[in-house]
Structures are given as structure tokens and as C-alpha cells.
Amino acid sequence: MKPVPQTAVRAKLVRGGIWRKNWQRDKYLLLMIAPVLFYYIVFHYVPMYGVVIAFKKFHPIKGILGSDWVGFLYFKQFFQSTYFVRLIKNTLLLSMNSLFWGFPVPIIFALLLNELKDSLFKKTVQTVSYLPHFISIVVIVGMLVNFLSPLDGIINILLTKLGMEPINFMAEPGYFRTIYISSGIWQGFGWGSIIYLAAIAGINPQLYEAAEVDGASRWQRMRHITLPGLVPTIVILLILNLGNMMDVGFEKVLLMYNPQIYETADIIGTFVYRMGIENGNYSFSAAVGLFNNVVNIALLLAANYLSRKYSETSLW
Template identity: 55%
Template structure:
């Protein structure tokens, strides 16, 4: 009895189609993410046309009057424009300056730990804040800084210092925001660098031991240079999000008394668009914010490619 003949699936002759066919299972795995970004990131970009129209909910998008750059001109001539730009930039800049190196330092220190139990405990404790929502983080900050029952003011009271209303003083807001952001993202940000450290060739450390190099010298000469490409890529992404500060935590922490240092583009857009119903004006502000972020990430990527030959594209 002859054995059954196995029929192979026909492979498309076109090169592009054949490549897609060979990667069909990978594409299938990737499809949920592709569908998500298509539905919730790219299709909503069609709504940016609202920024160039005098949008009226009852008349609809197509029937609303086209006004061109009217709302951009209104925003640029608004007295709040420069304070909003300054506050957004400074919050992002301080978060970048103080928050970006912190996970790198933590990852390098954890990499040098030899006690595995202590290392896992430190990793677990440092990761936990990342899984708390901004509402919980803001609530903890409010409780800790409360002038009556807060831990910080109770500690100041031991030294006979009068209670300080931290969240009502504009000068304290940026420090509170940046410090809480570092605490919240420190452990989670270190994961990427710890993963990058595992790719470094162990023979480099063995050669350094033979040359008599200590831990600090190996950290500075081997570990840190070994993760520089990852640092550059993440730095580019962080610079690109300099003006893309999420408004959730700012919205939960700021008050009208701290608007001078806390009010940023995203919170102003929220108040203008959702609370006041000025959708065209809010969309124009959001579009300006997005274009600014794109310019920053493009320039930082260009500089990184020229200086270190490492970039996103």
C-alpha cells in the first residue's frame, strides 16, 4: 500500500507576500497590539482637524466652520502661554535630570550585590510603587504632607518647627512632584538596565579581576559602558516625552494656589476642553504639544546618531 502523499501549502511567489506568509504566526501574535494602536492611537488622529474648525457638537464635524489657525493664534497670544510652557518644561526637565539617572544607579548597585536574598528583597520593594495608581500615590503624598496628621510635619514638630502647608506653597510643588516620580518609577526603570547588564560578556570581568581592578573600577569601565546603547535609546524617548507629562498626578496634587508652578499644558487642556467645552481650542493646544514632542525626539535622535552612532532610527 502506497504511503499518502503530503501536500505542501502553496507559498506565494511574490517576495513581499512570501515574507509575510513565513511570518504569519508572528503577525498573528502581534495583531492584538496592532489593532489596539490602530483603533486608539492612529484613528483618533483624524480628530485633529477639530483644531482648525470652530467645532460645534450639534452641527457636527463636517458642518462646523473652518477657521484655520485661529485657535493657535489665540493660544500663542494668551498671557498663560509662557507660564504653561515654562511649567511643563521645568517639570519634565527636572524629572529627566533627577529621575533618569536614578534607575541606572540602582541597577548598577544591585548588579554588584552578592547576597541574592537581600537583592530580591530590594528589587521587590523598589518595584512595588510602580504598581500603585496615581490616585493612591497622590493620596499617600497628601497624607504624608498633611499639616495636622502628616508624618513629615510630625517629624518637624519634634524640632519645634511650625507645620508647613506643603501642597499650598507653589515653591514646593515641583520638588514634591519630581521626588514622588523618582520613588514611583525607580525600581521599574531599573529592570531594563539589569537586563542589559546580563548581556555583558563575563570574560571582561574576569580579565579585569586578573588586572587587579576593584568593583568600582569594573562598574565604571565595564558595566556602565556596556549599557550605554540602552541608556541612549531610553534618553531619546525621555527627551521626546519632555512636554508629554501626564496630567493625572498633577491634577490630583495641584490647587489654584499652586497654579503658578503646577499648571501645565495637559491640565490646562483638560480644563479648557472638558470642563469648559471648548474642544477646538483644547485640540489646538494638544496638537501643539504633540508637534513639540516630535521635534524634541527627532533632534535628540539626530544628535545621538551623530555623537554615539546609536539611535532609534
């Protein structure tokens, strides 16, 4: 048996000493974070093993290990199905429009809110703008159904008063994206502005004082100081949003859509739900969901690469 080199022994002792030292220093912090790590390991990482059913003809009685291996059969079926183009189109259009119209709103709101001098009014506006975020998606959709009802909805009552015919908005494919995006902006812009307000608060106030001494107007200070100070935060959040491009709000779409508007409302998330939960085709739905996640990861990596290449900000 060969003797262990002294250098290796010393290195092992040093590593052990570092671990003990870190434990003694941060043991309470590590204990506090332990439940969170346990949650993510048990409910997020362990279930990832189930992805293998996308490559098997899963049968509940046989189980995952006992089911027959079919390889990429279900991926091919999805790519060749009549739903493929419609699902990709609807998912991308809904997410891209949500990003295009919804992403700038919290930024603009934070910039305008930052210019308010009356602190009481500013806090009131902030509080009111945050409130919709805490309303359940189910309640939001219920409000939409009531407001847009063709019989007694407030919108159709106004249209009738103006001499127009009532419209069944929730059953018209052409209105779905507008309703989904506008209601999402209303619900999330106040909450989304918090991180931008925090970034603005971190900008050195001496820059504003120097600009004011030099005669810069409020618009010029916003343009040349506040906006550049927000750029790193904007880039990071944009990358994260691009990484979730294929993950449209599944719960809200599921509550809003019906067979009459599948043409514009049916997305990958709702298709996976129908195939897996309603039809019991677990392997096929797992394959579609895995494809969706792979595309998301590819978009995230591409967005981060481009950001790192053309700017000084990136996730890693």
C-alpha cells in the same frame, strides 16, 4: 491594449510567492499580533482625524465636517494668551527637573544592585524596589495628601516635635515640584532599573574575568566595563525621554494641584483638560494639544539627530 511586459509579470508572481511563503511561515505570529494592530489602528490612528477640529470652530451639532474653518485662529489665541509663558515654563521646568534628578537614579541603582553578591538579598531588594510602580497614581497622591497634611500628617507632626510650625505643603507653590519629582523617583526607580540590569546581564562576563586577572578593582570594573556597556541603552532611553519632554504626568499633576498652586503646577496637559472638558472649548484645547505634540516630535527628531551625529546609537 498594450501587452504587459514579461518582466513585470514575473516580478508580480515573485512578490506574490514571497507573500504566500511569509504567510505560511509566520501565520500564527501574524494572527497573534492582529489584535494589537487592530487596537492601535482603531484607538490611536483613526482618532487622529479629530485633530482637524484644531483648525475649525467645532460645534457638536454640526460635527467635524460641518463646522466652520478658522485656520490658525486658536493657535494665535494661545500664543497671545496670558497663560502661554506660564504653561511653557511650568511644563519645561517640571519635565527637565524630573529628567535631571530622576533619570540617573535607576542607572545608579542598577549598578549598585549588580555589585551585590548575596542573591537572596539582591532579589529581596529588587522586589521591594519594584512594588511602588504597581501602586495607582490615585493611591500615591492620597498617600502624599495624608503624609503632608498640616493637621495630622506625619511630616508636620515631626516638624511640630522639632518646635517648627506646620506647613501646608500641598497648598504652597514652592513645594509642588519637589513633591512631584521626589515621589516620582521613589515610585519609578526600581521599575526603571530593570532594563539596565538586563543590559548589564548581556555584557560578556569574560571581560570582567580578564579585568580581575589584571588586578582591576570592583570600582574600576564598573567604570571601564559596566558603564560603557550601558551607554547604548542610556542613550536610547534618554532620546525617548527627551521626546516626551512636554508630556509631563498629566494625571498626577491633575490630582495634586489646586488653584492655589497654579503658579508652579499648571502645565499644558492640565490646561488642555480645563479648556476642553470643563469649559467645553474643544477646538482651542485641540490646538494647544496639537502644538504640544508637534514640539514633542521636534524634540525627538533633534535628540535622535544629535545622537546619530555624535555617537553610534540612535533610534533610526
